[in-house]
Every structure is written in C-alpha cells, then in structure tokens.
C-alpha cells in the first residue's frame with residue numbers, strides 16, 4: 035500500500051513506523067501542517083518525500099483540507115496514517131479517503147477522547163489507561179477500533195511517567211495495526227474490526 039504519514043510534532047510514532055520496516059507499505063509522503071515539526075527532520079533523514087502546508091493561511095478547516103486533497107492526489111494513496119497530527123479532519127478530507135485513514139489515540143477509547151487524554155485519565159483516577167488505533171470517521175476519536183493495549187496507572191505515576199509508558203506501547207502497536215490494515219487481514223462488521231475468516 036502507498037501510504038502518507040501525517041505528523042505535527044516530534045514524530046516518535048513516525049520513527050517507530052519507519053523502523054518497523056513493514057513489508058506491506060511504502061511511505062510515499064510525510065505531511066505536516068508545521069514547518070518546524072521534528073517529524074520532518076526524521077523524514078528527511080530517511081530520504082522520505084515531505085510536504086508542508088500551514089493551516090494558519092486558510093480561513094476554514096474545509097479550505098485547508100481541500101488544499102491537502104489537491105496535494106495528495108498525485109501520490110495515489112491507499113492509506114493515510116495520522117501520527118500525532120494535531121488538526122481535526124473536516125468531513126471533506128474524511129469523505130475523500132473514506133475508510134482509508136487511521137489514527138492513534140493515547141487512551142482506551144471511548145474514554146478520554148480529544149486532547150490531554152492522559153491528564154484526563156489521571157484526574158478521573160482510572161487505574162488503567164492505554165492506547166487505541168482506530169479508523170477515522172467524521173467524529174473526533176469515534177471510528178472503529180483496530181487495536182488497543184493497556185497501560186497501568188500506579189500510585190507513584192505522574193502525567194510524564196504515564197505518557198512515557200503510553201509512548202512505549204504506541205511504538206509497538208501502531209506498526210502492528212498498520213501491518214494488519216495493509217495486508218488485507220481485517221474487515222468491518224458494523225463497528226467491529228475483525229480478522230477475516
């Protein structure tokens with residue numbers, strides 16, 4: 035599969051995906067909305083194609099996403115992987131790549147969607163949080179779940195220490211989930227993502 039990875043930040047997930055050398059994908063593009071994202075450095079270090087469009091120059095989410103759609107067209111993508119991409123996708127983009135966008139979220143969805151999920155989990159007092167990889171639909175963090183993994187919150191934990199554990203798990207399960215999606219091993223049954231029989 036020809037894939038693009040979208041990242042706005044440090045790009046440790048991007049790095050994990052690159053390092054995993056998943057045989058069923060070719061990373062044809064790394065896209066960012068931030069020209070100073072460290073993810074871009076990582077992409078360049080691996081000679082990957084990079085494109086940046088700054089959302090600040092667009093009046094609406096829809097205008098910005100329409101420009102992204104134009105940019106992506108020649109890449110003939112089969113899959114878009116969101117890896118710390120800090121923009122909510124408008125329906126324009128989600129519909130253009132229906133069923134072909136996946137995201138990683140640092141909580142056990144449907145608990146703690148949106149931003150600062152680890153802080154939310156600590157404040158709520160849950161004993162377990164985790165990581166969710168899911169398809170992207172038109173809601174925020176609401177799409178069908180591909181993989182989840184658990185992280186324990188212990189008494190001595192802080193937001194930083196939980197985030198550290200979460201990142202470790204992310205770097206393991208995102209490549210696993212991408213391998214599943216890109217090797218045609220799963221299908222959707224309603225909201226459930228199941229292994230093909």
Ligand code: GRF
Nearest residue numbers: 043044045046047118138140
């Ligand atoms: C990750 O925690 C991911 O779950 C969230 O954004 C963070 C990105 O981290 N969506 P990185 O840029 O991959 O290091």
